[in-house]
Amino acid sequence: MKFQELKIKASDGEYKLEFVDNAIECVLACDKPENLFFLVDEKIWSLYPDVSNRIEKSGAEYLLIHASEAAKSYGEIEILLDKVLEHSFKRGQKLVAVGGGITQDIVGFIASIVYRGVPWIFVPTSLLSQADSCIGSKTSINLGRRKNALGTFHHPESIYLDLRFLGTLSALEIQSGIGEMLKVHIINSIESFNEIAQNYELLRSNQDIMLQTIFNSLFFKKGIIQQDEKDTNIRLVMNYGHTFGHAIEVASQFRIPHGLAVTLGMDTANYISTLINSKTVEYYDLYHPVLMANLNGLPQVHISKEDYFMALLSDKKNTPTERNFVLLNSNGLPTLQSMPVDSMIPSDSYEYLVGILKSC
């Protein structure tokens, strides 16, 4: 493989991501099976018999996870944690997550709290988790309808990235991962956006281009998280598309995959930017066709206005006197911008995105 590894510096040491051809063998080579406890997305378990057979044959403990936003909730985590402990999970063991971003968030969160923190290993299987969420240390779970309201910083000790898992993802799940890759390319520079835009059609058919784009996305993200691991400063720009995106997810009752809600959220943020700063119009025009292409095949869903406003106004970046949004600056780059609490952004953005959804 062309890319071997990526090392990420964190406040409590360095962790590494390796590009590998057989992720489960790599995990089993890390430690004795009796020290490993696998938590596997049930879809992966049935789609990849070699994975399930190998884990069973190893003798390591395992449990299956149904990957849904509901499973990522506080109540469900308590039930899962209880099962993990009933299976005699001990302090000296490591958790191993095999699945997408939801499995990652669940296992990372559990690993951060059980016995005041245990190590964990991650095998990301969705494009979104391979190209974006697997690095950065964040674990997030939902509290009621509040998306990602609870969480910790607890990175895996190793990440094994195996591209073959991408072969069984649906077209929409691939687009969801591309949504997060578009995000970090736009944040990085206009040049990197132009590069991914040029390669957009080839991503699905050309594995070399996909691999290079995943690597670039992780490399750009690494540059940001190493400067601001705890999300207090420049990392906040990674919320580009997410303030509107989270509100869209909640108001559609999670019927839109995360990275597609982010795609819609970025286009909405760009539109709002044009209302505030006319110099951003050329960048709205530049990004819009690619973002729209990435929404191809999106199912028609109803976005409840009430739920959308509630989610947008309770965003954790807001303060009592200001609403914070990541919008485009005059150079077309996303930046954190403060708006007065009585701004028209909630209603303007709702009208815009409902129109966009109708046109999809």
Ligand SMILES: NC(=O)c1ccc[n+]([C@@H]2O[C@H](COP(=O)([O-])OP(=O)(O)OC[C@H]3O[C@@H](n4cnc5c(N)ncnc54)[C@H](O)[C@@H]3O)[C@@H](O)[C@H]2O)c1
């Ligand atoms: N912790 C972080 O830093 C971070 C960053 C971004 C997103 N997230 C979270 O990640 C979640 C979205 O991630 P996701 O899109 O990977 O979600 P996911 O884990 O739900 O995966 C998406 C769907 O694809 C299935 N799947 C996974 N791998 C597959 C494969 N190889 N073949 C076939 N199906 C497969 C899953 O079962 C699920 O149905 C959201 O909850 C989001 O909030 C977390």
